[in-house]
Amino acid sequence: MEYFLSEEQKIIKKLAKRISDEYVSKVAIKYDKEGIFPRDILDLLAYTELTGVYIPKEYGGFGGGVMEMCLVVEELSRNCAGVAVSYAATALGVYPIILYGKEEQKRKYLPKIAKGELIAAFALTEADAGSDVSSIKTTAEKKGDYYILNGSKHWITNGGEADVYVVFAVTDKSKGPRGISAFIVERGYEGFYCGKKEDKMGIRASSTTELIFEDCKVHKENLLGREGTGFIIAMKTFDRTRPGVAAMAVGIAQGAYEHAVRYAKERVQFGQPLSSFQAIQHMLADMYINIEAARAMLYSTCRMIDSGAKDFSKESSACKVFASDVAMKVTTDAVQMLGGNGYVKDYPVEKMMRDAKVTQIFEGANQIQRNIIASEIIKEY
Amino acid sequence: MKILVCIKQVVDPEKVEYNAQTKTIKRNAQHLMNNPADLSALEFALRIKDVYKDVHITTLSMGPAECESKIKELIEVGCDSCVLLSDKRLAGSDAYSTAYALAKAIEKLGNFDLILCGESSLDGETSIVPPQIAEYLNIPHIAFASNIKVLDLQRIEVERKSKNLLFKFEVKLPALISVKKDRAFLRLPKLSLMIKALSYTPQILSLDDLENFDFDKVGTEGSKTLVDEFVEQKLEEVKCEIYEGLEAAQIDCIADLVMRFL
Numbered sequence: 088m089e090y091f092l093s094e095e096q097k098i099i100k101k102l103a104k105r106i107s108d109e110y111v112s113k114v115a116i117k118y119d120k121e122g123i124f125p126r127d128i129l130d131l132l133a134y135t136e137l138t139g140v141y142i143p144k145e146y147g148g149f150g151g152g153v154m155e156m157c158l159v160v161e162e163l164s165r166n167c168a169g170v171a172v173s174y175a176a177t178a179l180g181v182y183p184i185i186l187y188g189k190e191e192q193k194r195k196y197l198p199k200i201a202k203g204e205l206i207a208a209f210a211l212t213e214a215d216a217g218s219d220v221s222s223i224k225t226t227a228e229k230k231g232d233y234y235i236l237n238g239s240k241h242w243i244t245n246g247g248e249a250d251v252y253v254v255f256a257v258t259d260k261s262k263g264p265r266g267i268s269a270f271i272v273e274r275g276y277e278g279f280y281c282g283k284k285e286d287k288m289g290i291r292a293s294s295t296t297e298l299i300f301e302d303c304k305v306h307k308e309n310l311l312g313r314e315g316t317g318f319i320i321a322m323k324t325f326d327r328t329r330p331g332v333a334a335m336a337v338g339i340a341q342g343a344y345e346h347a348v349r350y351a352k353e354r355v356q357f358g359q360p361l362s363s364f365q366a367i368q369h370m371l372a373d374m375y376i377n378i379e380a381a382r383a384m385l386y387s388t389c390r391m392i393d394s395g396a397k398d399f400s401k402e403s404s405a406c407k408v409f410a411s412d413v414a415m416k417v418t419t420d421a422v423q424m425l426g427g428n429g430y431v432k433d434y435p436v437e438k439m440m441r442d443a444k445v446t447q448i449f450e451g452a453n454q455i456q457r458n459i460i461a462s463e464i465i466k467e468y
Numbered sequence: 469m470k471i472l473v474c475i476k477q478v479v480d481p482e483k484v485e486y487n488a489q490t491k492t493i494k495r496n497a498q499h500l501m502n503n504p505a506d507l508s509a510l511e512f513a514l515r516i517k518d519v520y521k522d523v524h525i526t527t528l529s530m531g532p533a534e535c536e537s538k539i540k541e542l543i544e545v546g547c548d549s550c551v552l553l554s555d556k557r558l559a560g561s562d563a564y565s566t567a568y569a570l571a572k573a574i575e576k577l578g579n580f581d582l583i584l585c586g587e588s589s590l591d592g593e594t595s596i597v598p599p600q601i602a603e604y605l606n607i608p609h610i611a612f613a614s615n616i617k618v619l620d621l622q623r624i625e626v627e628r629k630s631k632n633l634l635f636k637f638e639v640k641l642p643a644l645i646s647v648k649k650d651r652a653f654l655r656l657p658k659l660s661l662m663i664k665a666l667s668y669t670p671q672i673l674s675l676d677d678l679e680n681f682d683f684d685k686v687g688t689e690g691s692k693t694l695v696d697e698f699v700e701q702k703l704e705e706v707k708c709e710i711y712e713g714l715e716a717a718q719i720d721c722i723a724d725l726v727m728r729f730l
Contacts, residue, residue, distance in 0.1 A: 098662045106656070136659035149659060 088379050090386050092158075099140055099155055103162035106131055115167035118292035119438050122284075124248050125170040125292050132159070132174060133203020141178060143185065146197035152393035153327055157334035157385060164338025165345070166435075168442035169292030171338060175331045176244035176293070179450075180207025182324045183253045183269055187312035192271060196251055208249035210240040210272075210298050211321055218455040220255075220321060221264040225300060227256035232307050234258070234270060236300040239282065242449075246296030247281040250274050254300070255317045267317035271309040278303030289441035326400050327392060329407040329450055333385045336407075336414035336446040337378060343414075343421035343439040344374045350425050350434075361424070370424060374417045381410040401463035404456040411446035411453060418443040469523045469621055471513045472580040474570060474601070475506040475542065477535040478590045491695040492560065493591060497534035502541060505586025505649035512616045512652055513584055514546050520618065524548045526580075528573055529670075530558060530566060536670055543665040544657035550670040551577060557675055560688030563592060567600030568685045572678045574605060582624065583644040587612050598646035608643045614651050 092100065111128055118125055132138050140155035142148025149155065156178050163171035181200050184192055184207075199205040216222040225238025236256055243252075252272045259266035272279055282297030312320055348371060351362040361367045388406040392399050418440040422429035429436050447453045479485075483499040486492065510527070517523040527542045529535055530553040539550045553573045561569065574580065583605075585598040595611070602609030615627040619638070626645055628635040639645075675681055684690050711721040 094666055095663060098666070099659065102657065102659060102662060131656065134658070135656050140659070 088383070090382070092386075095149075095151075096154060096158060099137065099149075099151070100158045100162060102135055103137060103159040104165075106135065106137075107162045107166045111163055111166040111170050115170070115292075115435065116432070116438070118167065119169060120291075120432075122286075122291045124294050125167075125173050126248070128163075128170050129173060129203060129206065138174075138177070138203035139201030141185075142181070142197050142201040146193055146201060148197065148201040152389070153330055154386065154389035154393050157330050157389050160331050160334040161338040161341070161382075161385075164335045164442075165342035167292060168335050168339050168439075168445075169290040171335050172244060172290050172293045173248075175328070175335065176209065177207040177249070178331060179209040179324065179328045180245065180249060180251065180253050182327050183209070183311055183320050184271065186323055186327075187269070187316070187320050191308070192311070196271070200251070205250040206245055206248055207251045207253070208243055208245035209324070210243045210246075210252050210254040212240060212242050213238070214241050218452055221267070221318065223255060223257060223267065225254070225256040226260075227258050227268060227270060227305070229258070229307070233304045234268075234307065234310070236270070236272070236278070236303040236305055238300050240298040240300075242285065242295055243298050244293055244295055244449075246294055246298055247284065248294045252298070253311065254298070255321060256300075258314050258317075262315060264318040265315050267321075268314045269311040269317040269320045270305050271311060272300075272303065272305055276303055276305065287445075289438070289443070289445050322400075325450060326403045329403040329456075330385055330388050330392070332446050332450045333381065333388070333406040333410035336410035336443065337382050337385055339439050339443050339446070340374070340378045340381065340410075340414040340417040343418040343436050343443075344371075344378055346434065346436050346439075347371065347374065347421040347424045350428070354425075367424060370420050374420060377413040377417060381406070381413040384409055401460050404451070404459045407446075407450065408453045408456045408460070411443070414443035414446050415440075469516070469520060469582070469618075470578070470580045471516065471523060471525050471582045471584065472574060472577070473506065473510045473513050473525060473527045473547075474583070474585040474598075475510065475527045475529050475539075476503040476586075476589045477501070477529055477531050477538045478503045481590055484591075486698055488698055491698055497537055500534060500538050502538050503586055503589045505588055505590075505647065507586070507654040508649055508652045509584040509586050509645075509647040510542065510545070510547070511654045512613075512647055513582075514655060515652070516582075516616070516618050517546065520621070526551060526577065528553065528570060528577070530554070530561075530570060530573075533672075539670045540665045540668055541657070543668045544662045545655055546658070546661060550668075551673060552670045553673045553675075555675040557683060557687050560691065561686050562691035562693040563594045563596045564600065564692045565686040565690050567597045568604060568682075569675070569678075570597070571601045571604030572681055573673055574601065576673065576678050579642070581621070581641045583607075583642070584616075585644065585646045587646045587648050595646070598644060602644040605642075605644065608639050609645070610637050610639060610643070611646045612648045613645045614648050616645060616647070 137159050139148035140151045144150035160171045160175045213223050227234040227236050254270050254272045258268040278301045280299040282299045285295040351367050354361045384406045388402045421436040422440050428434050477500045479493050480499050480501045485494045513525050525547045527547050527550045542550050588595040599609050610626045613626045614629040617625040626637045711718045
């Protein structure tokens with residue numbers, strides 16, 4: 088389908104596709120099996136300047152927006168969502184700085200992130216605070232020019248690999264969500280450790296760890312925005328990065344669909360290729376319809392966000408929910424179509440089905456997304 | 469330092485169509501690709517530019533206007549300027565005519581310190597164009613280089629590997645070196661350069677732009693060799709099976725394969 092991308096956007100997609108097909112596809116199975124962080128692929132993305140597509144020009148980036156970031160994520164996900172999420176997690180970590188960073192914070196971090204010299208991460212979730220963000224327990228107590236962080240974070244993407252972390256902590260417990268603040272914490276700060284690495288079902292090339300803060304001293308210059316604005320920062324960031332999850336889902340679905348089509352044309356049963364059976368044809372048609380619908384919704388949402396619209400929580404959540412459900416359905420159908428070959432690790436659709444599952448879970452489970460959508464709908468009418 | 473890289477646009481061998489009557493290959497723009505050996509030469513030029521910042525890389529191609537789309541790809545990896553020698557009077561030129569025309573174009577474009585070419589083109593495979601250009605230009609030439617090292621902007625060191633021998637040459641510039649294919653894989657493009665390439669138009673030269681040009685030396689009439697016959701080679705299909713997985717499973721697969729042929 089023609090989506091009328093700009094010439095620059097077509098180039099970004101083409102370049103990301105080339106890296107995905109020529110490099111990511113070669114390492115996807117190995118990295119998934121052995122849980123290898125794709126630093127070599129991130130280096131390639133840095134060399135080709137794709138790490139800076141969503142960073143403003145004045146800070147050394149390409150000056151694109153959510154759309155440009157999503158085009159890269161989508162193409163990488165066609166071959167390995169684990170690689171794609173390692174790239175996208177930096178965007179999640181850096182958007183709070185783009186949106187709320189002070190000028191000196193932007194100058195310090197954004198150019199290096201644009202060049203791929205630094206990797207970022209976003210540290211909000213805790214053992215008892217997933218969808219219920221306001222229940223985080225990590226504290227940041229102000230002492231002189233420093234905040235002292237104590238607590239732990241769970242399931243942090245790029246944990247242990249990132250150089251810069253945006254960490255959310257409670258600065259005033261009595262204020263509930265308005266008592267949460269965001270801080271920039273660099274790898275190597277005293278009292279900041281990386282904990283257990285998760286052994287995940289999918290996106291196994293990405294690193295997901297626990298983070299531990301034990302009297303970690305963070306200078307007040309590293310406070311993002313004002314004290315108490317952490318919850319807003321997190322929510323506004325998610326509004327911009329949820330389409331990234333949708334892009335990942337569309338890419339996974341597209342990859343599974345391409346494998347399924349090729350397999351259906353090659354695999355012969357009852358003397359004819361699978362693709363000649365109407366039951367298979369309908370499955371392929373449904374895959375196509377769903378993927379294009381998800382992509383259309385994703386691109387529309389990206390355009391809405393990048394156009395400067397003020398409120399897009401509903402649209403952002405809706406495209407994440409729809410695309411992730413599509414990815415789950417398409418990859419499950421692809422496994423079904425490949426039969427026994429789909430259920431073993433010799434073909435990539437088994438991995439894609441495992442990878443698809445997380446898109447329904449992370450950056451806000453689809454259930455909480457439906458709450459957001461419903462709440463916005465009810466406010467509107 | 470001024471480097472010129474000669475890059476031919478050839479037809480992708482998997483998509484090649486030829487005209488049996490005219491005994492020429494159809495140059496459909498969609499099926500064109502930059503000759504891989506020439507891209508190997510270009511990568512060497514780019515590596516020199518990585519080290520010496522004051523290096524200007526120009527590429528020179530000869531072919532029909534359709535080649536322009538592929539020439540833009542050379543800007544995407546870091547070439548500074550591209551030139552296309554395009555003239556209908558060049559149609560049907562053999563290696564001798566091509567070398568003459570390219571040498572004349574190089575004379576027109578100016579004094580280059582280093583001229584790099586691929587060892588041969590995928591379609592012609594004569595390997596004689598680079599030495600002939602050097603002869604026309606009256607500069608030293610080394611063929612089938614496997615590595616190039618700039619010593620001091622006036623001298624280069626060229627390596628050539630031949631089975632169990634390694635030759636090392638030191639050459640004064642200007643010189644022409646033809647590079648062995650697959651010695652260096654061309655780097656990926658950069659986003660900013662791809663954007664630059666969008667609006668880039670190569671400089672087009674016609675034969676009328678070249679000085680003291682002998683028109684009798686080019687085209688079908690000026691060529692010393694003529695294609696006698698095109699014979700399509702039917703390649704025997706080689707079936708490749710890849711076994712991945714745990715060692716024990718791979719051994720079982722290979723054992724099954726061996727049993728099939730016993």
